[in-house]
Amino acid sequence: MENEAINDLLKRNQLSVTDSRKKILDLFLKNSGALAHSDIEKKAGERFDRVTVYRTLQTFVEKGIIHTIPTADNAVLYALCKDECSSGHHYDNHVHFVCDNCNVTYCLDEVVTPEVKLPKAFKPKVIEVVVSGLCENCN
Amino acid sequence: MENEAINDLLKRNQLSVTDSRKKILDLFLKNSGALAHSDIEKKAGERFDRVTVYRTLQTFVEKGIIHTIPTADNAVLYALCKDECSSGHHYDNHVHFVCDNCNVTYCLDEVVTPEVKLPKAFKPKVIEVVVSGLCENCN
DNA sequence: TAAGCAGTTGCAACAAAGTTGCATAATTTT
DNA sequence: AAAATTATGCAACTTTGTTGCAACTGCTTA
Numbered sequence A, B: 001m002e003n004e005a006i007n008d009l010l011k012r013n014q015l016s017v018t019d020s021r022k023k024i025l026d027l028f029l030k031n032s033g034a035l036a037h038s039d040i041e042k043k044a045g046e047r048f049d050r051v052t053v054y055r056t057l058q059t060f061v062e063k064g065i066i067h068t069i070p071t072a073d074n075a076v077l078y079a080l081c082k083d084e085c086s087s088g089h090h091y092d093n094h095v096h097f098v099c100d101n102c103n104v105t106y107c108l109d110e111v112v113t114p115e116v117k118l119p120k121a122f123k124p125k126v127i128e129v130v131v132s133g134l135c136e137n138c139n
Numbered sequence C: 001t002a003a004g005c006a007g008t009t010g011c012a013a014c015a016a017a018g019t020t021g022c023a024t025a026a027t028t029t030t
Numbered sequence D: 001a002a003a004a005t006t007a008t009g010c011a012a013c014t015t016t017g018t019t020g021c022a023a024c025t026g027c028t029t030a
Helices: A002-012 A019-030 A037-041 A050-063 B002-012 B020-030 B035-042 B051-065
Strands: A066-070 A075-082 A094-098 A105-112 A123-134 B067-069 B075-078 B094-099 B105-112 B121-136
Touching: A002 A019, A019 A075, A037 A050, A037 B035, A050 A066, A050 A075, A075 A105, B002 B020, B020 B035, B020 B051, B020 B067, B020 B075, B035 B051, B051 B067, B051 B075, B075 B105
Parallel strands: A094 A123, B094 B121
Antiparallel strands: A066 A075, A094 A105, A123 B121, B067 B075, B094 B105
């Protein structure tokens, strides 16, 4: 079932289908929120080698399978990309939401980043928006 | 001259006026852009102890003298707050701009963060906007 | 389906970033 | 100017991230 989807996703990105990659991808699929490196490393049941986790996440980012989320406290977070992300180029124009209470980070894919009017001399390329507050569950 | 201003700022925040604090504050005043921890630690001329830099920055953030800036590559950046920031509470509703070319980070104090429409269930408190692209000098 | 190749993993060793306790030194208070 | 308070810097440590290399796994093709 989902196994098929995972295999497909990996193959579509010219990645060999390995245990670690399947397990890490599975974690993302089963988690609605974003994951920190440490979440993955310590994830119940299986322990992955630190180096493998670093390299897997890096590979996934390069292939456009996941993207990083900047946070105010500078923890590195990762979340699945929508299909539109292509290799090395993230169309990451959605808003991220961090809950102050439960600390979960959401990708609000349906909320598009607003326009920002800058001084003329600045040429914007990417706009990152991170909102914090109370999420749907903690409200 | 500026020395007065620095002393005042520290005293106003109930901080004793020490060499390290004066020098680090001075760096911020002389730099239009944001500073990374390492910028401060290695700053030409003077070398500060790593621990002192960590503790000084932490104190300044707590007092509302400086604020942190979230970045895409998760480097920790600090910049001076406008006067409105009070102890422990940052009114940090301006846009940050990171130049892809010269890598300088600007606080665009005059650019106010736009409204973002979230799903009803989410209650926003703080909105962080980080724009990257080409700055006024690299344009 | 077995052999061989390329890509992936995990270990070890290292480098960088950040933290803590404590004795010393500097500021502030009286 | 001495006492009290606060900040500094060292040492030792923890956490986080990186690199090289040998062993292994998944992929290809014959």
